[in-house]
Amino acid sequence: MDDVAIARGLHVLGVVVWIGGVSMVTTVILPAVRRFKNPQERVAFFEAVENRFAWQARFTTLLTGLSGFYMMYAQGLWERYTSAAYFWVHMMTAVWLIFTIVLFVLEPLFLHKWFHRRATADPEGTFRIVQTLHWALLTVSLVTVFASLLGAHGVEFFRGQ
Numbered sequence: 585m586d587d588v589a590i591a592r593g594l595h596v597l598g599v600v601v602w603i604g605g606v607s608m609v610t611t612v613i614l615p616a617v618r619r620f621k622n623p624q625e626r627v628a629f630f631e632a633v634e635n636r637f638a639w640q641a642r643f644t645t646l647l648t649g650l651s652g653f654y655m656m657y658a659q660g661l662w663e664r665y666t667s668a669a670y671f672w673v674h675m676m677t678a679v680w681l682i683f684t685i686v687l688f689v690l691e692p693l694f695l696h697k698w699f700h701r702r703a704t705a706d707p708e709g710t711f712r713i714v715q716t717l718h719w720a721l722l723t724v725s726l727v728t729v730f731a732s733l734l735g736a737h738g739v740e741f742f743r744g745q
């Protein structure tokens with residue numbers, strides 16, 4: 585069962601770097617950037633940070649997803665998707681799906697351009713929206729980490745027992 589243990593290690597590494605990064609951007613970088621006096625500098629700095637982080641987030645999202653699906657496959661856990669007791673497996677998959685769509689589809693296709701156009705016209709309002717969305721994603725992700733840990737480590741309520 586070493587393969588599952590290795591997949592679990594990679595899964596948790598992926599989650600740590602990915603959700604840790606989301607937390608850093610949400611709780612430290614965004615509030616600091618919003619205090620910049622010059623709106624142009626604010627947009628340029630935030631775009632530079634998000635651009636760099638987006639590549640890390642893409643890589644860690646892939647790593648987390650691949651290792652997660654591998655654990656499901658190797659242990660034959662697919663029927664968990666049909667059980668409400670395993671809602672935390674649904675939550676993990678939903679969080680992964682949301683980030684995958686944002687990072688691989690919406691961001692390159694349209695979010696980046698939307699942010700640049702809107703933040704240039706209305707920096708204050710745009711940063712407020714961006715911060716609210718980051719807080720929403722961070723909150724859902726942290727609740728998911730908490731529930732998944734309890735589920736994976738045998739708390740009865742999370743395993744339909």
Ligand code: HEM
Pocket residue numbers: 592595596599603648649650651652653655656661676677679680725726728729730732733735736737
């Ligand atoms: C495609 C998406 C995902 C799949 C298929 C998946 C699948 C799994 C599986 C099968 C386990 C082991 C459960 C067990 O031992 O009973 C697990 C553990 C875990 N997952 Fe995921 N996961 C996914 C995404 C995520 C995401 C997005 C997060 C965080 C937001 C996350 C956080 C965790 C945590 C914290 C554990 C517990 C690790 C441990 O200590 O054993 N997973 N996941």
